[in-house]
Amino acid sequence: MSLVEVKDLFYEYRERDENGEVDIVTTALEGVSVNVEKGDFIAIIGSNGSGKSTFAKHLNAILKPTGGTVIVRSLDTSLEENTLEIRKTAGMVFQNPDNQIIGSIIEEDVAFGLENLGVPTDEMKKRVKESLKTVGMWEYASGSPNRLSGGQKQRVAIAGIVAMKPEVMILDESTAMLDPRGRKEVLDAVEELNKEEGMTVILITHYMDEAARAHKIFVLHEGQVKMSGTPEEVFKRHKELKEYKLKVPVAAELAVRLREKGIPVREGITNDDELVQEISRIRSEHGTGI
Amino acid sequence: MGLEFRNVNHTYNPGTTVERHALKDISFTLEDGEYLGLIGHTGSGKSTLIQHMNGLLKADSGDILYDGQSIYDKSYSMNQHHFKVGMVFQYPEHQLFETTVLKDVCFGPGNMGLSEDEAVSRAKEALKLVELPEIYWDKSPFILSGGQKRRAAIAGVIAMDPKILIMDEPAAGLDPEGRDSILESISMIRKERGITVVLVSHNMDDVAKYATRVLVLNKGSIYMDGTPKEVFSRTKELYDVGLSAPGITVITERLKSLGIGEEDCMISMDDAADMIAKSLRKG
Amino acid sequence: MRRNITIGQYYPENSILHRLDPRVKLLGLIVFLVCVFLMDSYWSYGAVTAAVVILVIISRVPLRYFVRSLKPVFFIIILTFILNIFFTSGEEILVKWGIISIYKEGVIMALKMSIRLIYLVLSSALLTLTTTPNDITDGMEKALRPLNKIHVPIHEMTMMMTIALRFIPIISEETDKIRKAQISRGADLETGNIIKRAKNMVPILVPLLVSSFRRAGDLALAMDARCYHGGEGRTKYKELRYGKKDGIAYLMILAFLAGIILMRNFL
Numbered sequence: 001m002s003l004v005e006v007k008d009l010f011y012e013y014r015e016r017d018e019n020g021e022v023d024i025v026t027t028a029l030e031g032v033s034v035n036v037e038k039g040d041f042i043a044i045i046g047s048n049g050s051g052k053s054t055f056a057k058h059l060n061a062i063l064k065p066t067g068g069t070v071i072v073r074s075l076d077t078s079l080e081e082n083t084l085e086i087r088k089t090a091g092m093v094f095q096n097p098d099n100q101i102i103g104s105i106i107e108e109d110v111a112f113g114l115e116n117l118g119v120p121t122d123e124m125k126k127r128v129k130e131s132l133k134t135v136g137m138w139e140y141a142s143g144s145p146n147r148l149s150g151g152q153k154q155r156v157a158i159a160g161i162v163a164m165k166p167e168v169m170i171l172d173e174s175t176a177m178l179d180p181r182g183r184k185e186v187l188d189a190v191e192e193l194n195k196e197e198g199m200t201v202i203l204i205t206h207y208m209d210e211a212a213r214a215h216k217i218f219v220l221h222e223g224q225v226k227m228s229g230t231p232e233e234v235f236k237r238h239k240e241l242k243e244y245k246l247k248v249p250v251a252a253e254l255a256v257r258l259r260e261k262g263i264p265v266r267e268g269i270t271n272d273d274e275l276v277q278e279i280s281r282i283r284s285e286h287g288t289g290i
Numbered sequence: 291m292g293l294e295f296r297n298v299n300h301t302y303n304p305g306t307t308v309e310r311h312a313l314k315d316i317s318f319t320l321e322d323g324e325y326l327g328l329i330g331h332t333g334s335g336k337s338t339l340i341q342h343m344n345g346l347l348k349a350d351s352g353d354i355l356y357d358g359q360s361i362y363d364k365s366y367s368m369n370q371h372h373f374k375v376g377m378v379f380q381y382p383e384h385q386l387f388e389t390t391v392l393k394d395v396c397f398g399p400g401n402m403g404l405s406e407d408e409a410v411s412r413a414k415e416a417l418k419l420v421e422l423p424e425i426y427w428d429k430s431p432f433i434l435s436g437g438q439k440r441r442a443a444i445a446g447v448i449a450m451d452p453k454i455l456i457m458d459e460p461a462a463g464l465d466p467e468g469r470d471s472i473l474e475s476i477s478m479i480r481k482e483r484g485i486t487v488v489l490v491s492h493n494m495d496d497v498a499k500y501a502t503r504v505l506v507l508n509k510g511s512i513y514m515d516g517t518p519k520e521v522f523s524r525t526k527e528l529y530d531v532g533l534s535a536p537g538i539t540v541i542t543e544r545l546k547s548l549g550i551g552e553e554d555c556m557i558s559m560d561d562a563a564d565m566i567a568k569s570l571r572k573g
Numbered sequence: 574m575r576r577n578i579t580i581g582q583y584y585p586e587n588s589i590l591h592r593l594d595p596r597v598k599l600l601g602l603i604v605f606l607v608c609v610f611l612m613d614s615y616w617s618y619g620a621v622t623a624a625v626v627i628l629v630i631i632s633r634v635p636l637r638y639f640v641r642s643l644k645p646v647f648f649i650i651i652l653t654f655i656l657n658i659f660f661t662s663g664e665e666i667l668v669k670w671g672i673i674s675i676y677k678e679g680v681i682m683a684l685k686m687s688i689r690l691i692y693l694v695l696s697s698a699l700l701t702l703t704t705t706p707n708d709i710t711d712g713m714e715k716a717l718r719p720l721n722k723i724h725v726p727i728h729e730m731t732m733m734m735t736i737a738l739r740f741i742p743i744i745s746e747e748t749d750k751i752r753k754a755q756i757s758r759g760a761d762l763e764t765g766n767i768i769k770r771a772k773n774m775v776p777i778l779v780p781l782l783v784s785s786f787r788r789a790g791d792l793a794l795a796m797d798a799r800c801y802h803g804g805e806g807r808t809k810y811k812e813l814r815y816g817k818k819d820g821i822a823y824l825m826i827l828a829f830l831a832g833i834i835l836m837r838n839f840l
Contacts, residue, residue, distance in 0.1 A: 049435060087800050105707060108810055112796075114810070121809065149332055245465055245468075254563060258566060262567075282570060450759070
């Protein structure tokens with residue numbers, strides 16, 4: 001049994017038009033199936049409006065399927081009585097760093113979820129400290145979140161989730177509003193959690209270079225999973241990605257251009273390191289004979 | 291001519307414990323028709339600098355001249371200056387307020403004292419320039435998608451027909467296609483209207499692609515000022531102040547250090563592919 | 574930048590007043606306010622004044638912060654003084670000028686009322702300068718918790734205060750940003766009569782409302798996602814605990830109240 005099992009998920013919602021009369025039924029998700037194993041690092045990528053955020057909100061029972069099932073650690077999200085247990089299991093970090101911090105003091109904010117779960121004060125103190133240390137924010141513990149950078153705020157939000165000891169962490173476009181340094185801070189923290197603590201991670205993003213760090217990528221477009229596979233497998237199909245309004249990382253695109261020019265660069269380049277290695281390999285193997 | 295900064299200083303909260311010297315002795319001239327990429331780490335003073343350009347913040351000392359005249363002169367109309375130097379803030383869609391997109395875009399031209407017909411015709415022209423389809427013009431701005439809202443808000447500034455257009459991270463939060471298409475639109479508007487553009491961005495690839503000149507700020511001072519190639523060739527110095535170079539520059543510099551390619555700094559994908567292919571063929 | 578504004582006027586120090594449990598300080602404030610209205614003799618005025626002076630000194634907060642706290646109410650104090658001095662009648666006329674007469678009783682009343690007002694403000698400033706807003710909220714929640722039994726939603730009320738404290742600086746920063754954006758579009762916010770000015774605020778108020786609703790929605794989701802389900806079964810990260818000094822402070826507060834009541838009745 002996988003940790004998260006999404007099977008043939010449909011989500012439809014009704015909208016009224018401006019006059020409040022005719023209903024328009026919009027299908028945001030159309031038969032999405034995704035399995036996530038314990039310890040996985042999954043990226044869900046898609047353009048704005050592809051349904052990726054709607055998908056994310058199903059994983060911790062914020063939204064309920066209108067068709068199909070979402071099972072988190074053998075709990076069905078459509079059953080009301082499972083909600084609290086699911087939210088303990090699947091923690092979610094949102095997009096806007098300002099709108100998810102509740103406390104005016106950083107350590108108190110991290111404790112918020114633990115207070116809700118009724119964790120005893122002594123245990124709480126220990127967990128708050130541990131989780132703030134994990135994301136490298138312990139030195140700011142007694143300060144105000146207002147003075148932090150976007151990346152630091154998101155790390156505080158991550159600490160707030162980590163403290164609750166969930167089995168899977170979902171990042172719902174949590175880097176979209178950050179500058180490059182903030183994005184890197186957050187991604188590094190998440191990657192470390194995955195590697196060191198074995199935390200299962202589901203990263204929702206439209207940045208390809210972030211997705212490249214995952215073990216497996218799902219490409220969502222118009223509510224459907226259009227591609228899935230390792231970063232190498234997905235980036236190979238760069239033309240298709242373009243159709244889905246996405247873009248491969250610079251290294252992957254340069255590799256394609258070079259292949260077009262007849263340079264035998266291998267397929268499946270995802271990052272700078274791989275490309276630089278590949279080009280120097282070609283030089284040493286072929287010399288001038290290309 | 292253009293917009294000239296002369297020894298501009300600005301300090302926030304002077305005389306308190308949270309005092310911050312945000313601009314230190316800034317001098318440079320933004321020439322007419324330039325596309326200036328303004329880069330710097332968060333807190334480097336970019337946002338303070340652009341707010342001086344259109345007069346939202348006043349320099350503590352120093353002077354700013356628009357076409358040779360000080361904008362702080364009593365005879366100079368600051369209100370008119372806001373129209374000459376249009377400002378698109380980060381997430382500009384958050385300032386939409388009218389009942390329809392068209393009315394919202396008319397807000398600026400209306401404040402300029404234009405007749406309603408004139409304001410509407412300018413608004414329509416601006417909406418066409420930002421490529422927002424006509425079916426949305428009479429809709430409430432709040433029902434548009436994120437990218438469409440962004441375009442409507444930018445149109446609200448374009449409609450004032452500014453000579454200088456300042457944009458703070460106009461592509462923030464958009465997906466790769468949305469990002470490219472909004473930057474393409476701006477580039478096209480610049481060509482069509484011959485205006486000066488100032489782009490504040492954290493995305494070095496975008497700056498390298500569009501800017502004709504790059505200004506790097508660090509801790510309130512000008513750290514570098516030059517063409518994109520000049521600035522981005524100093525990769526190491528950029529790393530020192532928490533910035534990076536365009537992705538393509540990073541790769542080509544690494545290859546050069548391995549002896550592959552010898553040309554100057556590369557900032558475009560095509561040039562880089564050519565250089566690597568040539569170098570490999572040559573051996 | 575607006576980012577640096579703080580709510581309230583907390584002055585970080587490590588005085589004994591800063592370290593007292595907020596519940597002690599809240600009760601102290603209430604008792605003090607009662608005393609300010611109970612004082613009637615010169616003795617009691619002297620005792621309350623002495624208490625204010627001693628507390629200000631041991632708070633180790635610079636005097637100018639107290640003076641600053643009086644600024645916003647300065648006008649009200651002057652007004653109270655003038656009203657009392659001119660409109661209190663009595664027996665002993667001090668000055669007579671046309672239809673205006675100033676009585677001795679008027680002067681005394683004016684002084685008394687002004688002193689009361691000043692002490693009211695100073696005592697509240699003593700609380701807010703030595704206690705963070707969060708501590709005040711925590712203190713109130715704990716002190717008022719018994720009211721839960723009669724179905725007063727104490728937890729909900731304090732949660733609202735906590736959220737307000739967190740979002741006031743963010744929203745004020747946002748207001749500033751929207752204001753600047755609309756000024757850049759030529760919005761006129763400074764001229765015209767009241768009605769025109771109110772109308773001119775629409776371009777600021779609408780975006781502000783929209784964004785506040787968006788924030789509220791986001792925050793509700795974030796709270797849900799972190800298993801928030803009301804006050805039931807909730808534990809506290811910062812459990813307020815009384816120390817020895819708090820007990821002593823309670824005793825002193827009660828003794829002070831008793832003293833003032835005694836003075837009122839026997840002096």
